Amino acid sequence: MRRNTLKIIKIHVSYILFGVGLGILWNGATSVRDYLQGKPLEEPGMLALWAAILSIVIKEILYQYTAFVGRRVDSKAVVANAWHHRSDAFSSIGTALGIGGAILLGPQWHVLAPLAAVVVSFFIMKVAYKLVVPCTEELMEKSLPEEVEQEIERTLTSVPGVSEPHNLRTRKIGNRSAVDVHVRMDGSVTVAKSHESTKLLEERIRIILGADAFINIHVEPCR
Numbered sequence: 264m265r266r267n268t269l270k271i272i273k274i275h276v277s278y279i280l281f282g283v284g285l286g287i288l289w290n291g292a293t294s295v296r297d298y299l300q301g302k303p304l305e306e307p308g309m310l311a312l313w314a315a316i317l318s319i320v321i322k323e324i325l326y327q328y329t330a331f332v333g334r335r336v337d338s339k340a341v342v343a344n345a346w347h348h349r350s351d352a353f354s355s356i357g358t359a360l361g362i363g364g365a366i367l368l369g370p371q372w373h374v375l376a377p378l379a380a381v382v383v384s385f386f387i388m389k390v391a392y393k394l395v396v397p398c399t400e401e402l403m404e405k406s407l408p409e410e411v412e413q414e415i416e417r418t419l420t421s422v423p424g425v426s427e428p429h430n431l432r433t434r435k436i437g438n439r440s441a442v443d444v445h446v447r448m449d450g451s452v453t454v455a456k457s458h459e460s461t462k463l464l465e466e467r468i469r470i471i472l473g474a475d476a477f478i479n480i481h482v483e484p485c486r
Contacts, residue, residue, distance in 0.1 A: 277395035280350055284387035291380035298374040315359035322352035346394065350387045407433040407440060411471065415442060418467045422460055424448055426485065441477035442468060450484030457482050 326349040333342035361376025368375070407415075412433055419428040427447040434441050446464070448457055465478045472478075 276346065277391045280346060280391035280394070281388050283350055284384045284391060287380050287387065288384035291377040291384060294377035295374060295381065298377070315355045315362060318355040319352050319359060322349070322355060326352060346390055350390065353383050353386050356383065407435065407472075414471055415444070415468060418471065419444065419446055419464060421467065422463050424452065424456075425460055425464065430481075439475050439477060440472040441479075442472070443479045443481075445481040445483055447483050447485045 326345050329345035330342055333345060358376060358380065361379035364375035364379075365372050412431060415433070416428050416431065419425060425446050425448055428444055430443075430445040432443045448460065461480045461482060464480055468478055469476050
């Protein structure tokens with residue numbers, strides 16, 4: 264439950280980041296449109312440039328500190344929240360480049376500020392996308408990739424006496440994988456032999472999925 268709550272928080276943070284990116288894109292694109300229509304853009308000043316540079320430094324420090332704390336306490340929600348500061352730093356970089364270019368190159372280059380903002384907005388939305396997709400897939404318990412499932416099926420038939428793997432179901436549970444599958448064995452073998460075979464199967468599957476994988480193997484007699 265706690266793990267799912269953290270993922271939901273991370274998804275919300277991603278949506279907020281995406282909204283920030285859209286807002287920056289809209290404002291930048293609107294200013295570029297006004298410039299193309301012949302409307303004069305405001306002249307940026309040195310104070311705005313220094314403010315943007317200071318914002319970059321402060322937001323990057325906040326990002327590094329928040330991300331460090333998140334990794335230390337193993338909280339993905341805190342790490343995700345750190346990207347608020349990183350996205351602000353990205354925005355400030357674009358602003359600083361645009362303002363600096365406008366100041367150095369003259370009034371005809373005032374459009375550099377909104378152009379830089381448009382570029383930065385796509386970086387922010389890309390970050391949001393990379394944050395939200397893995398969490399959404401885990402909450403929906405998406406199946407493992409097809410090639411992994413095929414490798415699991417090959418592994419199931421690699422143990423002598425085990426055949427006809429069927430009803431294979433796989434999913435992601437947080438950072439761990441889960442497998443539920445039915446196999447067939449000779450109905451005349453002892454319970455001890457059947458148990459030995461399933462333990463061997465579990466060990467081989469864990470080589471593929473990791474030692475902390477959830478594995479449930481149902482044994483049925485051969486038809």
